[in-house]
Amino acid sequence: MSRSESKPNPDQREVSALKPLTSSRSRFAGGEALPRQAFASPGTIAGRGSEFVEFVEPQRDAKELVLSPDISRTLYDVVDEYRHGDTIRSHGLPLRSRLLFCGPPGCGKSLTAEVLAREVGLPFMIAKLDTLVGSMLGETASNLRRMFETAERQTSVLFLDEFDALARTRSDPTEHSEMRRVVNNLLLMIEQFKGRGVVVAATNLESTIDPAIIRRFDEVILFDRPNATEIRRLIKFKTRNFGLDFDIAEDAKQLLGRSHADVERICFTAMRHAIMARRKKIFRDDFDYAIKSDRRRKDIQNKVSTSI
Ligand SMILES: Nc1ncnc2c1ncn2[C@@H]1O[C@H](COP(=O)(O)OP(=O)(O)OP(=O)(O)O)[C@@H](O)[C@H]1O
Ligand SMILES: [Mg+2]
Known part of the structure; x- marks a missing residue:
């Protein structure tokens, strides 16, 4: 079946979203979620960098999400590409694996990241940015590197929530220069991320995001208030x-x-x-x-x- 045949048009997805309890098809997956990958044994996850992440078993379902047709389509495509990841990679092409979610509070950024993890069947790994940045400034860059190493070892959806705290720091000229280096470092790590999973960063900022930040992401999705x-x-x-x-x-x-x-x-x-x-x-x-x-x-x- 061709891709276009298997993919419902946005209007159909809209309708299926209205009947979440009777439809087995999820909102942006357009099919069954990929089988959940087994969590690595604690022994594998433990080690350098694991103290900066928290694993959360995704509980929420795509049926719960109310998103605009535009966002649904983008997420559908990301999940669909992930399903066909091997084929895409075999053509020498990268997957869209670095996503930036922005928009006002309470409009579904965190929920969507969790649902995405469920849809692609990966563990949901939440970065503890406060712990990481809260330590001695000089250590922060190495902590960040260790965290990304963990995410490369354990294929997962790595969620960098409240990324805006760091993003703001970068654009604030009065900020400590070492802190700015740390943010640049984080951006570089996002750019160079080699894992097979997905990195999702979320921010409340809408219009003041530094273009240098946006450039690092394959997709930028604006979660707006509902119409x-x-x-x-x-x-x-x-x-x-x-x-x-x-x-x-x-x-x-x-x-x-x-x-x-x-x-x-x-x-x-x-x-x-x-x-x-x-x-x-x-x-x-x-x-x-x-x-x-x-x-x-x-x-x-x-x-x-x-x-x-
Ligand atoms: N698009 C949505 N569809 C359905 N429920 C939603 C949606 N957005 C938010 N909710 C409900 O509101 C709760 C809070 O949303 P969520 O934590 O995802 O917001 P957020 O955009 O991450 O906010 P913040 O910027 O404060 O982190 C969700 O757990 C869910 O119950
Ligand atoms: Mg959130």
Whole structure:
């Protein structure tokens, strides 16, 4: 079967995402996830550099993700290429294995990295950048090298979360020059990464990312706040075990500008409210209550963050 025949068009994927509980096809995988590779025995992972990473068994499923068709397509292609990695490599071509996820908080960067690990059947290896950078400055570069050696030994999805802390450092001219060297070093290691796995870096920065950083990545994906359609899908998915007693179209519009995590929290509040009223369905009243408490929370957040 040719690649184009086997790949659903983005609209079909959109539809399958709306029916996550009945569809066995995952969001951006377009097929079964690759079989999970056995975690290396602790003896293999242990050793130089392993103290700077944490292995997490991916729990979350692609069916949970609500992404724009554009992001779904890119991730689909990355996973699909990974499935055909040997063929691509046999033509002397590299795989897209260095991904930069950027965008505001709570829009799915970490979740997608975890799901990606599950889809390609690799261990999810989270870099403990704070531990690594927290040590003596002079040691940081060698710690970084050791961490990358670990990732090359144990094929995995290496996740460099809050990469923005380092990225910001690099563009800040007042920063200690050694620290800037460390960031350059990290970028070089990402560029020279020889492992068979995938490196994913995540940052909250959107517009101020140094072009030198972007250049190091095969794919840069912007995780934006959900549009009205995506908010509706998210609400439907998050409340799937309850059921809604009203049309959420208007409520979805009210939530424009909120992150996926905000919408999720509003759904949780509405469900708790329904439970307290001994109902198995969510009424508009539950949702209004949840939206009001979210507004209150945002107001407090704004006051607190502007007063610091
Ligand atoms: N695109 C999404 N689809 C479905 N659920 C989402 C999505 N984005 C976020 N969520 C929900 O919000 C939670 C927090 O999201 P996540 O940690 O992935 O955000 P993030 O972009 O990594 O944020 P941060 O920049 O703060 O690290 C997720 O665990 C998930 O439950
Ligand atoms: Mg995150």
